[in-house]
Every structure is written in C-alpha cells, then in structure tokens.
Amino acid sequence: MENFQSDNIDLRYRGFGGPLNVAYKEPKQDxxxxxxxxxxxxxxxxxxxxxxxxxxxxxxxxNIRCGKRESGATAYVRPSMTRHNFNLTLNAFVTKIIIDRSTKTAKGVEFMKSGKKYVALSKKEVIISGGAVNSPQLLMLSGIGLEDDLSKHNISLIQELPVGQYLKDxxxxxxxxxxxxxxxxxxxxxxxxxxxxxxxxxxxxxxxxxxxxxxxxxxxxxxxxxxxxxxxxxxxxxxxxxxxxxxxxxxxxxxxxxxxxxxxxxxxxxxxxxxxxxxxxxxxxxxxxxxxxxxxxxxxxxxxxxxxxxxxxxxxxxxxxxxxxxxxxxxxxxxxxxxxxxxxxxxxxxxxxxxTYHMSSTVKMAPRKDPFAVVDNKLRVYGIKKLRVADCSIMPTTISGHNNAACFVIGERAADWIKSDYGISTME
Ligand SMILES: Cc1cc2nc3c(=O)[nH]c(=O)nc-3n(C[C@H](O)[C@H](O)[C@H](O)COP(=O)(O)OP(=O)(O)OC[C@H]3O[C@@H](n4cnc5c(N)ncnc54)[C@H](O)[C@@H]3O)c2cc1C
Structure with a gap:
C-alpha cells in the first residue's frame, strides 16, 4: 500500500512502490x-x-508527496480515472441506501446532485464509505439501527443493529x-x-x-x-x-x-x-x-x-x-x-x-454476539445482503496511532475480499 521514502527501511514492516507516499519533513532536524x-x-x-x-x-x-498532502484522491482516485471500470461523480450527496424490505437486500443508493434526485442501482453490492459520522447516519436513515431511536424520527426499521452506539476516539x-x-x-x-x-x-x-x-x-x-x-x-x-x-x-x-x-x-x-x-x-x-x-x-x-x-x-x-x-x-x-x-x-x-477527530467504531466490526457488532469480519452488515461498510467506522476499537493510514488498509482489504467473493483476479 505504501511508498515509504526513507534511507532506512525495515522491509519486515515497511513497503515501497505502493500508491500512498510516506515521507519525512525535509530538511531533517537534529x-x-x-x-x-x-x-x-x-x-x-x-x-x-x-x-x-x-x-x-x-x-x-x-503522508506527503513532493511537499504536498497525499490523500485517497491523490494516491488512488486520480491515478484510476482512466480505468474503464471506474466511474466517479462529484458533489453528489447520498441520502439513502435502497433496501428491498422483503429480501433485506441492498439494491443501490439515492443521491442528490445539483438539486436533482438520482438513483444508482448496483449489479453486485453497495459499499458505504462515508466515514465514522456519515456511515452510521446513512445506515440509520435507511432503516438500520435501534428501533427506539429510528421510530422517534418516523423511520421504519429494516434491521435492528446498534449502529452509532459505540463511538471511540x-x-x-x-x-x-x-x-x-x-x-x-x-x-x-x-x-x-x-x-x-x-x-x-x-x-x-x-x-x-x-x-x-x-x-x-x-x-x-x-x-x-x-x-x-x-x-x-x-x-x-x-x-x-x-x-x-x-x-x-x-x-x-x-x-x-x-x-x-x-x-x-x-x-x-x-x-x-x-x-x-x-x-x-x-x-x-x-x-x-x-x-x-x-x-x-x-x-x-x-x-x-x-x-x-x-x-x-x-x-x-x-x-x-x-x-x-x-x-x-x-x-x-x-x-x-x-x-x-x-x-x-x-x-x-x-x-x-x-x-482529536479520530472517531471510529460507530459501525463496529465484531462477532455477532458482541453487543455493539454491526458488520462481520468481511465488513458485511449483519442481516442485510449485499451491503458493506468500508471506512474507519468499522474499526473494532481505537488504534495506537492516527486513523488515516488504517483507513487505507481497510479499503485495500475490502477490495481484496470483494474481488475474491466475485472471482475477480487481483491483477484486474
Ligand atoms: C481536522 C482533522 C484532522 C485530521 N488529521 C489527521 C492526521 O493528521 N493523521 C491521521 O492519520 N488522521 C487524521 N485525521 C483523521 C482522518 O482524517 C480520518 O480518520 C480518516 O479520514 C477517515 O477516513 P474514512 O475513509 O473513514 O472517512 P473520510 O475520510 O471522512 O471519508 C468519507 C467521505 O465520504 C464523504 N461522504 C460522507 N457522507 C456522504 C454522503 N452522504 N454522500 C456522499 N459522500 C459522503 C465525505 O465527504 C468524505 O469524502 C484527521 C481528521 C480531521 C477531521
């Protein structure tokens, strides 16, 4: 995943040649x-x-490259823009996950763009990556959460899960x-x-x-x-x-x-x-x-x-x-x-x-018996088919560092599981 720019790399732990640049401030201070x-x-x-x-x-x-901030956009999205299987729409605001009530299957999302409402339907599955605040919000708006909380806002429940109940920071x-x-x-x-x-x-x-x-x-x-x-x-x-x-x-x-x-x-x-x-x-x-x-x-x-x-x-x-x-x-x-x-x-x-703005765990990954579990060990939402969450909301708990790099790991792992689930070669 990383490209660590250093004269002193322990290759048992660090990598190079990956999309995400890691660098030191130059010139190095004593x-x-x-x-x-x-x-x-x-x-x-x-x-x-x-x-x-x-x-x-x-x-x-x-996370800097040539003195500029490296991000998901610079490391992953922009270099992928010419891929035939990649489509991106900007300034689109997802308002709801479309879920078939009878089969409890995610079908797509509703979103707003330039004041118009759109629907995007999925062929395989829906992946939500709205972060530790917006992913739980979107799940709850779509009927996944605690019934008591959702009913206060007249949202009818599709799946009872402790969404948003385990916020770590x-x-x-x-x-x-x-x-x-x-x-x-x-x-x-x-x-x-x-x-x-x-x-x-x-x-x-x-x-x-x-x-x-x-x-x-x-x-x-x-x-x-x-x-x-x-x-x-x-x-x-x-x-x-x-x-x-x-x-x-x-x-x-x-x-x-x-x-x-x-x-x-x-x-x-x-x-x-x-x-x-x-x-x-x-x-x-x-x-x-x-x-x-x-x-x-x-x-x-x-x-x-x-x-x-x-x-x-x-x-x-x-x-x-x-x-x-x-x-x-x-x-x-x-x-x-x-x-x-x-x-x-x-x-x-x-x-x-x-x-510290390191919020996580609001859509907690844990075994089903955990009282705060929302997704399984492949990030699939319990009780709902074809719906995954991949961002720092799934972290089981706090990590011993800042969250950003770990979110890239979550994205990389999610990509591998999805490719393996659908029989797609990792070279594609
Ligand atoms: C001010 C600040 C400083 C930070 N500094 C550091 C740092 O120096 N190092 C570090 O490791 N971590 C830092 N963090 C934490 C780190 O940025 C986050 O943990 C990390 O970005 C989380 O990644 P994510 O993919 O889970 O969510 P995000 O990076 O938040 O990505 C979620 C994306 O989804 C989009 N989105 C949300 N809802 C919707 C919707 N309904 N429709 C469409 N799009 C939507 C958002 O616009 C956003 O682009 C900082 C956080 C903040 C707020």
Missing part, C-alpha cells in the same frame, strides 16, 4: 537534544515508529512552553512562493517535530497507551488553537500563545475506556447527526491522562528544553487549586480537553 542519556526511565529514540517497536520518540512521518489536551527565542515572522507570500516551488514550511503539512509513544500503565508493554506530539514554533501567526470547552478563562490562556516563540506538547490518550455515540437529529439527511464523544465519561480516562503528565517532567530535563529555557504556561484558570497538585492537573486537563 533531534539529539531530545535524548535523555544516563536515565534508566528515559524515553528512547526510535528510528521508525511504524516498524518493529513504537515505544519511544521518533521523527514525525507524513482519542482524547487530547495541549500544554504550551515559552522559549527564550522568537523566530521571525514570514509573509504568506514568501511561504506560498516557496510552496509552489516544492519547498519551505508549507510543504511540511504541520510543524510536528516528534511523536512519542509510551505506556504509562505498564512500562514493559510494547503497546502504547499515550502519544505526545511535540510541535515546533512557526513563523506564521496561526489562529488561536481550538478547544472544545469555550470558557473565558481558557480563552485568555490560549490567547497568550505566541506561535513564533512557544512550543506545544499535545497529549493523546490512545485507548480511552469512554464510549460515545452518534444519533440522528432528524430524518433529514442534511441535518448533522448528534455526536457525543463522551470525553472522560469513564473516570479512568482522566486518571490516565493525569498519569501521562509524568512525561512532562522528563521533557523538562532534556537538553532541548534547557537550550530553549522552556517554561510551561501556568493554568491560571485552575488557580483555586494548589499548583502542580492532582486537583490542579485534573482541572487543567478537563478544561483543555478536546476530541
């Missing part, structure tokens, strides 16, 4: 100052966090460090000129320097439960970082951020216990569904986030932090608690927490 040598508990440097081991800190890998919050140096601002014109020449800051997608993976619950585990992203300063004043809880004190805190001077450490809880849900707001497909990511619904998650703050202490001791004389912003909005106490951190985490 990370040696982030090493904490001589400390047993120090987080180690890992050359490739997508190879044998993930625990440690690594240089950030990006990574929880996050960010801390900011003031440095002793301010980098100069650069004009957007200059950055854009560099970008069109395939160089400069805008070719780097974002300014993340490293990803660090640790397991704070079990130090000997090879599977991380937390991720820390270190973001460097940028020469461009960016908008105030988004936060989900709009409370005035926190706004004051984030308004202090100076992108040319401050470093950011984003903390992500990779496997929260909390389970959110997606429900229909109405039976109108254009209405956004109601999304509850249920941050910290399970109190264990807040405790795990708090435990992760031990990494800040290590970071503060690195030659990197010392070189820039980094000082973490105070959480002035939690001043009622003793500085650095557990209550102080709980307050800060809760007020700064956000969804």
């Amino acid at each position: 990370l040696s100052q982030l090493k904490l040598s001589g400390k047993e508990e120090a987080v180690p440097y890992v050359e490739d966090y997508n190879a044998k081991g993930q625990i440690g800190f690594s240089r950030h890998q990006r 990574h929880a996050g919050f960010k801390v900011y460090y003031r440095s002793n140096q301010t980098i100069p601002k650069e004009s957007f014109r200059k950055l854009l000129e560099e970008f069109v020449q395939g160089r400069g800051m805008l070719t780097n997608l974002d300014n993340t320097l490293t990803y660090t993976y640790v397991n704070t619950k079990n130090k000997s585990s090879t599977v991380p439960n937390m991720e820390f992203a270190l973001l460097a300063r940028t020469p461009v004043p960016e908008p105030i970082p988004e936060i989900t809880n709009y409370i005035p004190e926190v706004e004051n805190y984030t308004q202090n951020i100076n992108q040319q001077r401050d470093f950011t450490l984003a903390v992500h809880l990779l496997h929260p216990e909390s389970v959110g849900r997606i429900k229909l707001k109405s039976s109108d497909p254009k209405d956004f569904p109601l999304i509850d990511v249920a941050l910290f619904d399970d109190p264990q998650d807040l405790e795990l986030m708090y435990n992760g703050t031990e990494i800040f202490k290590q970071f503060g001791e690195t030659p990197f932090a010392k070189h820039y004389n980094l000082t973490m912003f105070d959480f002035t909005f939690c001043d009622e608690y003793e500085r650095d106490s557990k209550a102080y951190w709980y307050c800060a985490i809760q007020k700064l927490a956000y969804s």
Whole structure:
C-alpha cells in the first residue's frame, strides 16, 4: 500500500512502490537534544515508529508527496480515472441506501446532485464509505439501527443493529512552553512562493517535530497507551488553537500563545475506556447527526491522562528544553487549586480537553454476539445482503496511532475480499 521514502527501511514492516507516499519533513532536524542519556526511565529514540517497536520518540512521518498532502484522491482516485471500470461523480450527496424490505437486500443508493434526485442501482453490492459520522447516519436513515431511536424520527426499521452506539476516539489536551527565542515572522507570500516551488514550511503539512509513544500503565508493554506530539514554533501567526470547552478563562490562556516563540506538547490518550455515540437529529439527511464523544465519561480516562503528565517532567530535563529555557504556561484558570497538585492537573486537563477527530467504531466490526457488532469480519452488515461498510467506522476499537493510514488498509482489504467473493483476479 505504501511508498515509504526513507534511507532506512525495515522491509519486515515497511513497503515501497505502493500508491500512498510516506515521507519525512525535509530538511531533517537534529533531534539529539531530545535524548535523555544516563536515565534508566528515559524515553528512547526510535528510528521508525511504524516498524518493529513504537515505544519511544521518533521523527514525525507524513503522508506527503513532493511537499504536498497525499490523500485517497491523490494516491488512488486520480491515478484510476482512466480505468474503464471506474466511474466517479462529484458533489453528489447520498441520502439513502435502497433496501428491498422483503429480501433485506441492498439494491443501490439515492443521491442528490445539483438539486436533482438520482438513483444508482448496483449489479453486485453497495459499499458505504462515508466515514465514522456519515456511515452510521446513512445506515440509520435507511432503516438500520435501534428501533427506539429510528421510530422517534418516523423511520421504519429494516434491521435492528446498534449502529452509532459505540463511538471511540482519542482524547487530547495541549500544554504550551515559552522559549527564550522568537523566530521571525514570514509573509504568506514568501511561504506560498516557496510552496509552489516544492519547498519551505508549507510543504511540511504541520510543524510536528516528534511523536512519542509510551505506556504509562505498564512500562514493559510494547503497546502504547499515550502519544505526545511535540510541535515546533512557526513563523506564521496561526489562529488561536481550538478547544472544545469555550470558557473565558481558557480563552485568555490560549490567547497568550505566541506561535513564533512557544512550543506545544499535545497529549493523546490512545485507548480511552469512554464510549460515545452518534444519533440522528432528524430524518433529514442534511441535518448533522448528534455526536457525543463522551470525553472522560469513564473516570479512568482522566486518571490516565493525569498519569501521562509524568512525561512532562522528563521533557523538562532534556537538553532541548534547557537550550530553549522552556517554561510551561501556568493554568491560571485552575488557580483555586494548589499548583502542580492532582486537583490542579485534573482541572487543567478537563478544561483543555478536546476530541482529536479520530472517531471510529460507530459501525463496529465484531462477532455477532458482541453487543455493539454491526458488520462481520468481511465488513458485511449483519442481516442485510449485499451491503458493506468500508471506512474507519468499522474499526473494532481505537488504534495506537492516527486513523488515516488504517483507513487505507481497510479499503485495500475490502477490495481484496470483494474481488475474491466475485472471482475477480487481483491483477484486474
Ligand atoms: C481536522 C482533522 C484532522 C485530521 N488529521 C489527521 C492526521 O493528521 N493523521 C491521521 O492519520 N488522521 C487524521 N485525521 C483523521 C482522518 O482524517 C480520518 O480518520 C480518516 O479520514 C477517515 O477516513 P474514512 O475513509 O473513514 O472517512 P473520510 O475520510 O471522512 O471519508 C468519507 C467521505 O465520504 C464523504 N461522504 C460522507 N457522507 C456522504 C454522503 N452522504 N454522500 C456522499 N459522500 C459522503 C465525505 O465527504 C468524505 O469524502 C484527521 C481528521 C480531521 C477531521
């Protein structure tokens, strides 16, 4: 699937020659100052966090090609446009899956384009890839979901399934460090000129320097439960970082951020216990569904986030932090608690927490007996014939990284199963 542009590829884990480009930010920055040598508990440097081991800190890998964002469109769709068996319609909005009630078989989809309603009928089967929010919405609009929920919107049930009832996401919050140096601002014109020449800051997608993976619950585990992203300063004043809880004190805190001077450490809880849900707001497909990511619904998650703050202490001791004389912003909005106490951190985490937009599992792949199962191990919707879902909604649960690459894997696997089910050679 991938084309990993690196001088150092472990071919047991990585690939090249595939459609999806994976590359490093160029020129590579020196990370040696982030090493904490001589400390047993120090987080180690890992050359490739997508190879044998993930625990440690690594240089950030990006889906970029020649300095531009790589996506499903650039990697797969555009190179396939001339295929005789590929047809694409843009700006089409699917409003319903057509399902024959008597045989419980998917027949096609209804969609809107330029204000007109169309129907597309399938010869073999229907595959829905609307993502973790829209796929469950579309299934529910089409009569697949919990009867109690659907009946509230006068949608008659075709198949009772727990669609949207198991929403998983990574929880996050960010801390900011003031440095002793301010980098100069650069004009957007200059950055854009560099970008069109395939160089400069805008070719780097974002300014993340490293990803660090640790397991704070079990130090000997090879599977991380937390991720820390270190973001460097940028020469461009960016908008105030988004936060989900709009409370005035926190706004004051984030308004202090100076992108040319401050470093950011984003903390992500990779496997929260909390389970959110997606429900229909109405039976109108254009209405956004109601999304509850249920941050910290399970109190264990807040405790795990708090435990992760031990990494800040290590970071503060690195030659990197010392070189820039980094000082973490105070959480002035939690001043009622003793500085650095557990209550102080709980307050800060809760007020700064956000969804990382890594929603998944709303159309969960699981054995039929799982109370949240919606699709089987070949992505077929239970109880409905000729209907598959292939996107991050089918993930059984959270993954220990960001979701995008895993969605390509889901697409590749779905393609293989479909070809094998219909006796199509993989070379076609
Ligand atoms: C702001 C943001 C930043 C992110 N950054 C990263 C990152 O840096 N790295 C990473 O790994 N992951 C990142 N993610 C997560 C990642 O983008 C998603 O997990 C991934 O794109 C999900 O892929 P998907 O195929 O399941 O769904 P999507 O990529 O959402 O694809 C679904 C597609 O279906 C279309 N669609 C939906 N409903 C309909 C309908 N009714 N009719 C027609 N078309 C429809 C949508 O327009 C969309 O094109 C980010 C997500 C967000 C929101």
